[in-house]
Amino acid sequence: GEEKVKTTQGGALQHPQTCSYTIFTNPGLRAHQTTSGTKMIPIVYGSQTGRAQDIAWYIARRLREEGHREVGVGSVDAFGIEGLQKGGLVLFVVSTTGQGDHPDNMKQVWNTLRKTTMPELPDLKYAILALGDSSYEKYNYVGKMLHNRLEQLKATPIHPRGLCDDQDIDGLDTGLRVWLDTVLPVLKQLDPTTTPAPCTARFQTSPAERQDPPPPTHLCTITSNTRITHPSHWQDVRHIDITLPDELAASPDLRPGASLGFTPTNPAAIVGQLLTRVGLTGDEVVRIKLNPATGIALIGAPPAYTTRALSVRTLFTEYLDICGTPGRMFFEAMQNVCPEGEEKTKLKELASAEGAEDLRFYCTREKRTFVEVLKDFPSVSVTLELLLATQSTPHVCYAVRAVLCR
Numbered sequence: 001g002e003e004k005v006k007t008t009q010g011g012a013l014q015h016p017q018t019c020s021y022t023i024f025t026n027p028g029l030r031a032h033q034t035t036s037g038t039k040m041i042p043i044v045y046g047s048q049t050g051r052a053q054d055i056a057w058y059i060a061r062r063l064r065e066e067g068h069r070e071v072g073v074g075s076v077d078a079f080g081i082e083g084l085q086k087g088g089l090v091l092f093v094v095s096t097t098g099q100g101d102h103p104d105n106m107k108q109v110w111n112t113l114r115k116t117t118m119p120e121l122p123d124l125k126y127a128i129l130a131l132g133d134s135s136y137e138k139y140n141y142v143g144k145m146l147h148n149r150l151e152q153l154k155a156t157p158i159h160p161r162g163l164c165d166d167q168d169i170d171g172l173d174t175g176l177r178v179w180l181d182t183v184l185p186v187l188k189q190l191d192p193t194t195t196p197a198p199c200t201a202r203f204q205t206s207p208a209e210r211q212d213p214p215p216p217t218h219l220c221t222i223t224s225n226t227r228i229t230h231p232s233h234w235q236d237v238r239h240i241d242i243t244l245p246d247e248l249a250a251s252p253d254l255r256p257g258a259s260l261g262f263t264p265t266n267p268a269a270i271v272g273q274l275l276t277r278v279g280l281t282g283d284e285v286v287r288i289k290l291n292p293a294t295g296i297a298l299i300g301a302p303p304a305y306t307t308r309a310l311s312v313r314t315l316f317t318e319y320l321d322i323c324g325t326p327g328r329m330f331f332e333a334m335q336n337v338c339p340e341g342e343e344k345t346k347l348k349e350l351a352s353a354e355g356a357e358d359l360r361f362y363c364t365r366e367k368r369t370f371v372e373v374l375k376d377f378p379s380v381s382v383t384l385e386l387l388l389a390t391q392s393t394p395h396v397c398y399a400v401r402a403v404l405c406r
Contacts (some may be wrong), residue, residue, distance in 0.1 A: 046094035046106030074299020076106035087123025095131040100138030124155040212308035284312030321380030
């Protein structure tokens, strides 16, 4: 049968709105300046599915807890080539997608870096954490290529590049721990620390009277959905044909090479289970904003769910990846809000390096969802802040290059 999907065109999700937190749309032109006038440490990511983005935010929190000055987090493209040309210290967290491809949110900068006319970057100091999967031929290809090119441009690495392998017992966390344990002492030498910042919630929520209008969307029809990998292969790759509505197909902005964003939604039954667990009806309307007390500046556009007031049901249905499988960071966050007892002890074990195999067996292999894990730990006090803090890329708005047939 035919399926209906919602699409958003171009930058429709980015509605201008007054925000109470710092947004640097082009931080390179500000020489990495923060609101306090000091220089921040930018942590920039190239992320296709959100994992590099999650890790970049985790590193930012670790730096603040270690007492480093204000840090910033954003995509490589949001930081821009101007940011690199200003020099200073930049941390990269980049993943490899497909067969050695660069994530979409770093392609602009990468295409500029690889030009033969690109000026040298002698004032740039950097460290790279690469995320990959050794079962692929071009393992961590993007991180390796970025490191080599920056060295060619006379930039200075402050630390050997880190290589995270999703095939390790605890996935990417193994490489992340090794890299952090060795790069943090180097950062302390380059950037003397101050008083460690307390761990605070990344987001703040406040009640709102009513929902703001949603971004414009179009209802399209999936006319075919065919698996193109062999049934025995572990990857389920598909060819999907979509028929666009007349008003979208006739748009002068839609031509070969254009991007369409496809917005997935969570099943109503699972949304209902999470609402029950949180103790909300779903009709509550909230406004979400970044918490300035974290000392972490946002580089680039804010997340879509912070640009308008929306109901909790809409948040759970359209934005949070509640059907995804949580990682170690989620268990770390849960143990902080769990009372002393057997459940807290178990959470500590699962969040520890020694508990990596248990976590893989309990969560990753079984593909337990956020909702299922929360059911297993009923004493954990679940708040919107907890759910938002552990999903820095809530529901991915999948962008694809459209091959148009008129």
